[in-house]
Amino acid sequence: MLIRAGATDFPLPMPPRILEVGFGDGRFTAQIARMYPEWQILGVEISAGSVARALGRFRREGIGSVRVYHGEAGFALRNLVAPRSLRRVYVNFPDPWPKAKHQANRLLQRAFFRRLSTRLAEGGELLLTTDHEDYWKFAQAEGRASEVFHLETPPPPDFHLTTKYALKWKAQGRRFYHAVFRKAAEDPTPWPPLPRYPMPHALLAGSLPTLETFEKTVIRFAGGTAVLLEATRTLTPEGGYYFHSHIEEEDLVQDVLLEARPSAHGLYVGIGRFGAPLSTAGVRVAVEWLVGWLEGQGLQVVQRSY
Template sequence: MIFRLADFHFPDSAARLYPDTPQRPWILEVGFGDGRFWPHYAATFPEAPNYLGVEISGVSLLKAERRLREAGLSNAVLTKLPATPLIREVVPAGSLDAIVVNFPDPWPKAGHAEHRLLRAPFFRLAASRLKPGGAVLLTTDHDEYFEFACREAEASGVMRAELTDPPPAALETKYARKWRELGLGVQHARFVPTHHPHVPHGTVARFPDSEDAPAVPHAILTLPAAFDPGAFHKHTARGGQTREDPVGWTVVLLELYRSLKQDGWVMLAHVVEGELTQEVLIGISARGDGSHLVRLASFGGPIITPGVKAAVGVVTDWLESQGAAVRHRGY
């Protein structure tokens, strides 16, 4: 089953995602590629564990979904998302039996190490989401990245590395077969938590069932009689940096369109928060009393994050700069 980000709850639960098998072990695989690992690995258990797979390639997502369906693995959820936001926002604390990372991108060029997955912050997040006795399983052909990951695990203060042989299923992936054909080997480690830190979920929510719910970010304002939508130009705003989140959010207002359904306009906004990127629509709709409602639209199933709330604020601020009088801010 393929899930969009909007299909998840924040956090979610095995009981909701796997209603027929909620008590089975729960394993997450980061970067599942074409899905060759999981059928082999699931077969090593008396009953196939619940599986959550995350991948950023849409083509790989479709290939893996077909492979798992043909293998009869119905208690599997696949999604096209960056791993860190999914683990942080969707996975409850202390719920996973294992996080599997097979042949991750080593980002080998100088200066690219910050893009690597297996850094100390990830290990702390993983330790918070693993059950006692759980582990992060890494298999890689890249010696330098393997040594890097082991150092980062130790630097996290919550993980220790156990160097072992990889599970046979890890040697059935596309990259493992390529390396075997070349006569090259791989390295494997189990990163076992020594401590389970508290890493909270973010302030993330699903779009509510009713667009009129108070949780939908909105503002009410009065536009000037001389309001000119043609005065809009691409606009970028940044903010939200804190000690816990030094990156914050970036909002880019891209286009302003005339609404086809009602009197008003629609703003297209690009919202970036770390690894999570969303494109959202923000409506500017006329009301009966002559004011306008600025509100996040439901189109595309947006996830209400701090950056998405900020996007409504950025649109409101731009309208205010054009002479609008803001009466209420609800974001």
């Protein structure tokens, strides 16, 4: 940002933008927010219970500089974080996924590091603290393999050892490991936010058949997979069906209720009012499939919007 002062333009320093992945009960987040009130902190956490606990803590402690996203780190990084904007990312005690067959679930993999490089500012860094030596070594190997980070392994700063998990493992006498991954280059592959579409829907003429069975259907498309798992009859007087759909796209997994219900204008087919679905390519594919399937049952499309 530039402000004009007389004849001279001079840059105002941007407040540092900080990301914490997997903040758990939020006590570390609250601590850094108190220590550095000028920081703009985004906390990302996949567990709803943890989000609720942390929000309660921030409210009680009067902390207003933390924004919280309930969801997955890769999705948040891609869709909520501007390119080259982050000064620092904290990852304290990430789930270690110790079994070899589960290692694909680990957060700090080379693809994550490469993508992170596009969201970190020049010289920005990721700080890892863990009690899990194997994960610590794994993350270092992945960070090196990403070819976009410099790596250092100093001892963990004391204040990183005050998280809920740090205190738990300290009580058990465990050792702690730390690593600093500093951005050295940037992955040139574009990683734009996921495209979003208007809510897809259609109106059909004809009467909805009574379904005796519904066969699970898997639809593969360029960006992922949509699975229509089952159909459930609604108990509303006008009738209709919900179709439970599981949609996996890059950086996003959603369970979405599609619906087919009689309306004043015909049979409405679209996304049911349940949860907070994002209207993505995968949701569009699922609605499109459902409309086609109903056409196969003898209904005719009078209007479609996708």
